Amino acid sequence: MAGSCATHCLPVITLRALNMPDSHYIGRFAPTPSGYLHFGSLLAALASYLDARARKGRWLVRMEDLDSPRNLPGADEHILRTLRAYGLHWDGEVVRQSQRLARYQQIIDRWLDQGLAYYCDCSRREIIAQDGIYPGTCRQRQLSAAPDHAIRVRVEDTEITFVDRLQGPLSRNLSSDCGDFIIRRRDGIIAYQLAVVIDDIDQGVTDIVRGADLLDSTPRQLRLYQLLQQPAPRYLHVPLIMRQDGEKLSKRLGSAPLEAAQAAATLYQALCILTPTAPASLRSATIDQQLQWAIAHWQPTRLPAARQIMDPAQG
Numbered sequence: 001m002a003g004s005c006a007t008h009c010l011p012v013i014t015l016r017a018l019n020m021p022d023s024h025y026i027g028r029f030a031p032t033p034s035g036y037l038h039f040g041s042l043l044a045a046l047a048s049y050l051d052a053r054a055r056k057g058r059w060l061v062r063m064e065d066l067d068s069p070r071n072l073p074g075a076d077e078h079i080l081r082t083l084r085a086y087g088l089h090w091d092g093e094v095v096r097q098s099q100r101l102a103r104y105q106q107i108i109d110r111w112l113d114q115g116l117a118y119y120c121d122c123s124r125r126e127i128i129a130q131d132g133i134y135p136g137t138c139r140q141r142q143l144s145a146a147p148d149h150a151i152r153v154r155v156e157d158t159e160i161t162f163v164d165r166l167q168g169p170l171s172r173n174l175s176s177d178c179g180d181f182i183i184r185r186r187d188g189i190i191a192y193q194l195a196v197v198i199d200d201i202d203q204g205v206t207d208i209v210r211g212a213d214l215l216d217s218t219p220r221q222l223r224l225y226q227l228l229q230q231p232a233p234r235y236l237h238v239p240l241i242m243r244q245d246g247e248k249l250s251k252r253l254g255s256a257p258l259e260a261a262q263a264a265a266t267l268y269q270a271l272c273i274l275t276p277t278a279p280a281s282l283r284s285a286t287i288d289q290q291l292q293w294a295i296a297h298w299q300p301t302r303l304p305a306a307r308q309i310m311d312p313a314q315g
Contacts, residue, residue, distance in 0.1 A: 025057025033075035036257035048209035054298040085260035087287040119143035134179030151184040172219035
């Protein structure tokens with residue numbers, strides 16, 4: 001097995017400096033085309049967009065379409081049309097994860113060779129029986145490649161700590177929190193955790209603004225930045241919009257898709273959450289005027305600190 005130092009002598013995770021020049025800022029919005037954008041999606045996209053434009057940075061759009069069985073035909077183009085209708089224009093070409101499979105596999109193969117990742121044939125039922133924490137069953141089994149084998153990456157029994165720009169400091173020990181986690185599923189689909197990190201590194205992303213439901217994924221992603229010896233981005237996790245039944249707005253639950261005809265009114269509603277000082281006069285402004293005002297008044301520290309807030313449409 002390749003040198004043990006690759007596993008135990010990893011560099012400390014480096015976070016990007018907060019005083020980085022604005023011209024170096026690169027943000028992104030990365031929707032999954034399993035459905036159309038809803039109000040919760042808009043909130044995440046808008047927060048990411050405002051953070052980038054307020055810093056005079058670039059804002060990218062990436063289509064996270066790896067889970068092909070869940071993709072809704074035509075949803076990707078509908079998402080892009082909706083972003084344009086709401087004035088959220090991106091920089092550069094839209095990257096599609098489905099076209100980057102060779103890149104992900106390159107990293108996986110390297111880690112398999114280095115002993116940083118391994119094949120696993122454990123079932124979900126076995127892991128549920130361990131309270132969802134993988135106990136390392138296949139770590140030393142040296143299983144070979146097989147159609148029904150997942151691939152896991154090794155974690156260390158150490159704390160991973162970072163400071164979210166809104167949610168504050170977080171610390172997790174992945175060994176006791178989740179155990180070695182999957183980077184390629186048993187069905188051959190590349191796991192979200194791996195793809196998102198490789199994409200963000202390759203695209204030079206410096207700042208990630210996204211929903212608070214992904215906050216708990218961050219320590220796993222930081223572990224991958226550590227293995228790849230790349231500086232981690234800054235993170236800002238904005239509150240999730242919740243329905244009255246306690247569920248978050250989501251494509252899975254069929255949350256109402258955004259309507260282009262209501263763009264100005266819906267955008268104003270979102271701005272009232274993200275920029276609490278939004279004046280009532282902005283309600284009758286055009287989309288461009290609303291966005292210009294919001295960029296000039298963007299203050300992430302004034303966002304609601306809670307991880308969840310009630311959908312104002314159901315208030």
